[in-house]
Amino acid sequence: MSVAPKDNPYLAHRHPTQRGAGPSGSNSSALGVKEPLYGFLPRKVGGEQVRKAMENDTNPFTKQPHSAQYKKILESRKKLPVFAQMDDFYKMFTDNQIIVMVGETGSGKTTQIPQFVAYSDLPHTKGKLVACTQPRRVAAMSVAKRVADEMDVQLGRQVGYSIRFEDMTEPGTTFLKYMTDGMLLREAMNDPNLERYSTIILDEAHERTLSTDILMGLLKGLAKKRADLKIIIMSATLDAVKFQKYFSIKSTEAAPLFKVPGRTFPVEVFYTQEPEPDYVEAAIRTVLMIHRAEDPGDVLLFLTGEEEIEDACRKIKLEADDLVNQDPDAVGPLICIPLYSSLPPQQQQRIFDAAPAARTSGGPPGRKIVVSTNIAETSLTIDGIVYVVDPGFSKQKVYNPRIRVESLLVSPISKASAQQRAGRAGRTRPGKCFRLYTEKDFMNELEEQTHPEILRSNLSNTVLELVKLGIKDLVRFDYVDAPAPETLMRALELLNYLAALDDEGNLTPLGGIMAEFPLDPQLAKMLIVSPEFKCSNEILTITAMLSVPNVWLRPNNQRREADAAKAMLSVPDGDHLTMLNVYNEYVNNAHDKNWTWTHYLSARALAQADNVRKQLERTMERYEVEIVTLSDQNKLYANVRQALVCGFFMQVAHKEGEKGNYLTVKDNQVVALHPSCGMDTQPEWVIFNEFVLTTRPYIRTVTEIRPEWLLDFATNYFDLSSFPDGETKRALTRVVNKKAGKANRVEGTADMREAKKRKKNKS
DNA sequence: GAGCACTGC
Numbered sequence: 001m002s003v004a005p006k007d008n009p010y011l012a013h014r015h016p017t018q019r020g021a022g023p024s025g026s027n028s029s030a031l032g033v034k035e036p037l038y039g040f041l042p043r044k045v046g047g048e049q050v051r052k053a054m055e056n057d058t059n060p061f062t063k064q065p066h067s068a069q070y071k072k073i074l075e076s077r078k079k080l081p082v083f084a085q086m087d088d089f090y091k092m093f094t095d096n097q098i099i100v101m102v103g104e105t106g107s108g109k110t111t112q113i114p115q116f117v118a119y120s121d122l123p124h125t126k127g128k129l130v131a132c133t134q135p136r137r138v139a140a141m142s143v144a145k146r147v148a149d150e151m152d153v154q155l156g157r158q159v160g161y162s163i164r165f166e167d168m169t170e171p172g173t174t175f176l177k178y179m180t181d182g183m184l185l186r187e188a189m190n191d192p193n194l195e196r197y198s199t200i201i202l203d204e205a206h207e208r209t210l211s212t213d214i215l216m217g218l219l220k221g222l223a224k225k226r227a228d229l230k231i232i233i234m235s236a237t238l239d240a241v242k243f244q245k246y247f248s249i250k251s252t253e254a255a256p257l258f259k260v261p262g263r264t265f266p267v268e269v270f271y272t273q274e275p276e277p278d279y280v281e282a283a284i285r286t287v288l289m290i291h292r293a294e295d296p297g298d299v300l301l302f303l304t305g306e307e308e309i310e311d312a313c314r315k316i317k318l319e320a321d322d323l324v325n326q327d328p329d330a331v332g333p334l335i336c337i338p339l340y341s342s343l344p345p346q347q348q349q350r351i352f353d354a355a356p357a358a359r360t361s362g363g364p365p366g367r368k369i370v371v372s373t374n375i376a377e378t379s380l381t382i383d384g385i386v387y388v389v390d391p392g393f394s395k396q397k398v399y400n401p402r403i404r405v406e407s408l409l410v411s412p413i414s415k416a417s418a419q420q421r422a423g424r425a426g427r428t429r430p431g432k433c434f435r436l437y438t439e440k441d442f443m444n445e446l447e448e449q450t451h452p453e454i455l456r457s458n459l460s461n462t463v464l465e466l467v468k469l470g471i472k473d474l475v476r477f478d479y480v481d482a483p484a485p486e487t488l489m490r491a492l493e494l495l496n497y498l499a500a501l502d503d504e505g506n507l508t509p510l511g512g513i514m515a516e517f518p519l520d521p522q523l524a525k526m527l528i529v530s531p532e533f534k535c536s537n538e539i540l541t542i543t544a545m546l547s548v549p550n551v552w553l554r555p556n557n558q559r560r561e562a563d564a565a566k567a568m569l570s571v572p573d574g575d576h577l578t579m580l581n582v583y584n585e586y587v588n589n590a591h592d593k594n595w596t597w598t599h600y601l602s603a604r605a606l607a608q609a610d611n612v613r614k615q616l617e618r619t620m621e622r623y624e625v626e627i628v629t630l631s632d633q634n635k636l637y638a639n640v641r642q643a644l645v646c647g648f649f650m651q652v653a654h655k656e657g658e659k660g661n662y663l664t665v666k667d668n669q670v671v672a673l674h675p676s677c678g679m680d681t682q683p684e685w686v687i688f689n690e691f692v693l694t695t696r697p698y699i700r701t702v703t704e705i706r707p708e709w710l711l712d713f714a715t716n717y718f719d720l721s722s723f724p725d726g727e728t729k730r731a732l733t734r735v736v737n738k739k740a741g742k743a744n745r746v747e748g749t750a751d752m753r754e755a756k757k758r759k760k761n762k763s
Numbered sequence: 764g765a766g767c768a769c770t771g772c
Binding site: 135136137163164165180181182183185186207209210211304305306307340341342373374375377378379394395396397408410453461465517518519549550554615674675676692694695698700 | 764765766767768769770771772
């Protein structure tokens, strides 16, 4: 084989930024023996060469001898289905810029393909990286750990990962990086060509997270600009054709498909004869039927939410106890374990407990029942599941652009989702899946795929990201699935009112900084303007608190105590200030877990808020957003409320009558203050953080504001000449008239104006 | 007088 020196990094020069790559020089005469990658031409590597290099005693990436563990792991890797297709893979990788790959569960694609790519791409010789994205943090971390072991390197050196709050990579050394899809998107905002990467692998593309979808659009465009960039899209079978068409470089030619079989066991699927009127009741009945009549093996039941799951667990337990009492010899013991994301990690771990042992030796064996949300469909795998009970529902996010509200609805799942659920029964041995709907309904009623997130979300954040990425025409951007134009218009409108985009839709300097914060635009806006109100220290805290899950605990049997504890920490001016107070008290009490416990606060959520706050603080420093505060608390609180208005002026409600009804401004939705609201009065004007649709429409996390602030700080939005008629408009008009009569000479900063108003109110 | 599908930056 003839080797052109200019193509072979191991014969020619070393990249100056690269330490440890290439031959050590002294042994160049013996290159063929000592250098495991001798003769490797970047992107023209074959399977035979790689297998040989893998068997070499020297690690080609560290130049250290391979450990005994390496050889052992290598033997198990060779048994993975994807390993048998190495030659085909390299041929396709050499010949194509973009590949679509489908690999079933157990194929080994997530761990092996990025390594295969590294052997061909040789990113370390060019100062480049191979990236592999994951939708979830834990996946990025644990796969990186596994691959570092497989490659016999230390995690964080040649192989690393990058997730929010944690960068486990070493610049100049890391050449294989697992990362969350959101993290890659964030990098793209400051490096739109993603120059650092020679190959980008999008894993789990079929999950269609918002970030993956945007990345696919971005990469498709990038492929035309950067001929040197290779792209691999990895997905489940059902979506492959769609991705192949989307990524066709020439309009007639689909991207090539690389297919890897999985390694799972068959799952027998059963349907009900008739539709079930009550799926929870039917699910419980089915679980007990399995317990009585089926062979040993654990059961996974999918339900939609916490309450439903806890309720079902209680009922299953009761009925199972009944069965045992009736005939102790007929059925074994049963444990029922709930699983949902808001459960503390320690309790989530219980799903890995073994099933209970038989009560007597030779007696009927015990069984473990896991009752779970969708978390067990993708995020968590439980080994030993043999039976899956699938009622066919899950809670799904839906977005209504007309009233700008995201809500959760219990909806039928898709065929793809049903298939994924069934697959959970076949991970360790052949299993059974009981679908609590008819086969006809499965065939005719279920959608093929769950709608991608981009079609079900408020896109204000995404649109800001896209504009920051340099996408000029959002409507004509090449989406895999284009969102509704109205959703895009709503997002553009919001960003324009927030002054992140000008009237032509161009990014303003303010918008550019807003995009740098990992926050919703409203939060980013109020944080950036808060120094003007001398309260950025407080707004920073509130922003962090609004970015983490609810900090208030309310155990079922201690509701009164929890409510009393909350009342102690509440600030009457509004829930945002209560959040500020809670965080400050948490810090005053030295982050003490005992203190959080006695005040019915979630230590986990508060620690998260602390973490987020630190990250936001760093970003503020980078963009010179000053952190300032005021010593006068009354003035400080008033200023905080004004800064809140600067971000949330589109989420204002006005009280109507004395029955506790509020009308949201402009949208005219009738809403009520959420019962968790801590204010002791019902002020005339409030801003709210969230609109939630449960037993009725509520606004949650609410703070009192003054209508003058709306006119002062959101002049465009509150331009009354274009305002819909109604009581809100009349109330605002009264405010305008009063102002015009009295305050037309008032000038100065916002807090000066506020001080004057306070004085006036007192007199 | 109520709830929190799941992720991610």
